[in-house]
Amino acid sequence: MIDFFGVSDEADVFGQTVQLLDQQDFHLPPGRYALLSPVPEYKRLVIDLLAGIRPPKHGQIAITGSISWPLGRPSVMRGQVSGLDLITMVADLYGVDADQAGDFVSLLVSRPDLMDTPVDSWPPYVRSEFNFALGLVPDFDIYIIDAPVPFEQTRFTRMWKVLFEDRLVGKTLILSSYRPKNLLDYCDKGLVYTDGRFIIETDLEECIERYPARQAREELGFANNADSSKYSELDF
Amino acid sequence: MSPNDDRIARWRARREAEKTSREAHPDLPTDLAVIASRAEALGRGGEEDAGPILVLITESLRLLPRESVGDRRKIYDAIARGIEKGVEEAGDPQSDYAELRRRQLRTLIRVVEVDARAGMDPVADGYRPSGYDEALGALAESYAKRKARSETLARRSAMDGGEAYELTVPVEDEGDLLYLRDRLAVIDGARRFAAHDALLPGLSAWRALLRLQFAFLRSESRIALLWSFIGPAMLIAILSAGYFFLGARNILNMDVPTFAMIGGTTWYMLRNAMFRTSAAFHSKRALLNFRQLTPVMTGLSAGLIYMFSYIFVFPVLIIGGYLLHFFTLPHDVIGVAFWVAITGITGLAIGANFGVISTIWPFFRNLGPVIQRSMMAVSGTFLVSEQLPVEHRDLILWSPLTHAVQLVRQSYFEGYVSDDANPEYLFTCIGVLCVTAAIGQRLVRHRTFPA
Numbered sequence A: 001m002i003d004f005f006g007v008s009d010e011a012d013v014f015g016q017t018v019q020l021l022d023q024q025d026f027h028l029p030p031g032r033y034a035l036l037s038p039v040p041e042y043k044r045l046v047i048d049l050l051a052g053i054r055p056p057k058h059g060q061i062a063i064t065g066s067i068s069w070p071l072g073r074p075s076v077m078r079g080q081v082s083g084l085d086l087i088t089m090v091a092d093l094y095g096v097d098a099d100q101a102g103d104f105v106s107l108l109v110s111r112p113d114l115m116d117t118p119v120d121s122w123p124p125y126v127r128s129e130f131n132f133a134l135g136l137v138p139d140f141d142i143y144i145i146d147a148p149v150p151f152e153q154t155r156f157t158r159m160w161k162v163l164f165e166d167r168l169v170g171k172t173l174i175l176s177s178y179r180p181k182n183l184l185d186y187c188d189k190g191l192v193y194t195d196g197r198f199i200i201e202t203d204l205e206e207c208i209e210r211y212p213a214r215q216a217r218e219e220l221g222f223a224n225n226a227d228s229s230k231y232s233e234l235d236f
Numbered sequence B: 001m002s003p004n005d006d007r008i009a010r011w012r013a014r015r016e017a018e019k020t021s022r023e024a025h026p027d028l029p030t031d032l033a034v035i036a037s038r039a040e041a042l043g044r045g046g047e048e049d050a051g052p053i054l055v056l057i058t059e060s061l062r063l064l065p066r067e068s069v070g071d072r073r074k075i076y077d078a079i080a081r082g083i084e085k086g087v088e089e090a091g092d093p094q095s096d097y098a099e100l101r102r103r104q105l106r107t108l109i110r111v112v113e114v115d116a117r118a119g120m121d122p123v124a125d126g127y128r129p130s131g132y133d134e135a136l137g138a139l140a141e142s143y144a145k146r147k148a149r150s151e152t153l154a155r156r157s158a159m160d161g162g163e164a165y166e167l168t169v170p171v172e173d174e175g176d177l178l179y180l181r182d183r184l185a186v187i188d189g190a191r192r193f194a195a196h197d198a199l200l201p202g203l204s205a206w207r208a209l210l211r212l213q214f215a216f217l218r219s220e221s222r223i224a225l226l227w228s229f230i231g232p233a234m235l236i237a238i239l240s241a242g243y244f245f246l247g248a249r250n251i252l253n254m255d256v257p258t259f260a261m262i263g264g265t266t267w268y269m270l271r272n273a274m275f276r277t278s279a280a281f282h283s284k285r286a287l288l289n290f291r292q293l294t295p296v297m298t299g300l301s302a303g304l305i306y307m308f309s310y311i312f313v314f315p316v317l318i319i320g321g322y323l324l325h326f327f328t329l330p331h332d333v334i335g336v337a338f339w340v341a342i343t344g345i346t347g348l349a350i351g352a353n354f355g356v357i358s359t360i361w362p363f364f365r366n367l368g369p370v371i372q373r374s375m376m377a378v379s380g381t382f383l384v385s386e387q388l389p390v391e392h393r394d395l396i397l398w399s400p401l402t403h404a405v406q407l408v409r410q411s412y413f414e415g416y417v418s419d420d421a422n423p424e425y426l427f428t429c430i431g432v433l434c435v436t437a438a439i440g441q442r443l444v445r446h447r448t449f450p451a
Helices: A041-050 A083-094 A098-108 A124-135 A155-168 A180-186 A204-210 A226-230 B003-024 B030-044 B051-063 B069-090 B096-117 B132-160 B171-189 B199-219 B222-245 B256-283 B285-289 B295-323 B333-360 B362-377 B400-412 B423-447
Strands: A002-013 A016-028 A032-036 A058-063 A142-145 A172-175 A189-194 A197-201
Touching: A002 A041, A016 A041, A016 A058, A016 A197, A032 A041, A032 A180, A032 A204, A041 A189, A083 A098, A083 A124, A083 B199, A098 A124, A098 A155, A098 B171, A124 A155, A155 B171, A172 A180, A180 A204, A180 B132, A189 A204, A197 A204, B003 B030, B030 B051, B030 B069, B030 B096, B051 B069, B051 B096, B069 B096, B096 B132, B199 B295, B222 B256, B222 B295, B256 B285, B256 B295, B256 B333, B256 B362, B256 B400, B285 B295, B295 B333, B295 B423, B333 B362, B333 B400, B333 B423, B400 B423
Parallel strands: A032 A172, A032 A189, A142 A172
Antiparallel strands: A002 A016, A002 A058, A189 A197
């Protein structure tokens, strides 16, 4: 359950300061939501607020229960540190046993042999698998996914999907993906961010037609929001 | 096995197949019963491609009389009967898959018949019915849509019922899956704290960060680590050389090499604490994707790790230099350790303020080298305030760094007592810096976006 109390926020998007929310009160009950927006570039900013990883300029956001980091977000699992270092960090943060978490992730991913090498040296698909595999380790009340759910026909995908279905029972999901099938598979409602406010739509298919899921410009390789252009050094 | 034995084995296998087929389809002639039996597999398996049905049709037409429409009809009927039996055995004759196979067969019969009646030979090598791709492609497409729709409905039903949607995995994956589920149950059972606990997650977050920052430090090149020693050593050499050229051997009862070592090493620690802290506010923004972590935490943890590294650098330099007769040993070890730690904390507090400033004004980061050199001049690295004329001492005594480094030197050297270093002023500055950093961070936190 996520509640917004008088939330106002703004952000720099492609060099312009935009008002994301203005004195918004909003209640998001438990459920499975596909995050949609006519401007996909805003979705990442909105996810940051929903996930509680960036406070708004004004107002309060109350999150009831544990919430995941934005699973699948590529920047999360990067750096010169090894996969085992990142597993240890996540284990420390969420109070799980690092060795058990390491065993689990190693059993699930396609390239367990890379776990003790720097993450930046891994092929992108291994990083993505690692990111999603690690997301299964702590049991969250609210899952946030900021990438397409794994879809390649591999052992990892088959296993991950089954285990994720297990994890999702009775939990809340907020999924931001540019693949409509992902949204239809995992969600039953639309959480639409438009005109500076949130709307919950119950007819997901109609909602996807109205707000077609597409990639944001940063996902297509263009510059991210203005903030990223200011700080190009990303050594983690 | 001789060729004759091989032939006999094949004959026996054929006889066995014919016998089984007759038992399965007793009302059909043997040839048609065999075709029907072969068709069963096409309705039973998960194969979606229409190719194997076409192969069976053309092979059957080649083996049996096919001149009249009636002859061909008998073959088609046998295949249809086999497929029907196959889908029944598969368990769900009303499934989308069963419907797909029936439609594929009907479509193939239609296109083959059109060709046969037009005078084409369906049993010729490389035969492919005209209109095959269009007709079968449309069927495959509509099947894929129906399948997706059914899956979505099944998922919705599972969601509504509060159950996990059951995805099928290949038999070879079932064992692994069972084991992975078991591992997750063990992980859940051994979890140390729940999400709503307050104290433990806070402490764990710091532990997680410090361990990760140490991993970052470790992952840096060996030259970078070696620089922790080389940097101060070079500064010591430059400072000592400067004083020696001026003919100084002692500065206010402090021997020049040790004086330079204390100033140089403390400055490097201070510089690392300050600038690693402020840089991590932005360079470690990826860590902000974890809700428990804040820019201040990432900054301070980065600065702390570099500060801690001087726990090793100081003793190695002091003991090494002492053994080589360069440096003297400290007079008050605990006092030195205390004031070095306070100096590091001053650096962390300044770094946190720089981090806040650069959040509001990103260009501030480009001023790093200028700020660094300016601060070095007022850090007490090169001289202590007592070396300056009284009227000029205020030029450096405003800086808390000067007080901090002079207090380190006062603890180190028995013969030096600093008249100017003021612990109260230093602690007041640290307090003010901490408060401004905390307030500033609260005000600008929303401007720091997770990477």
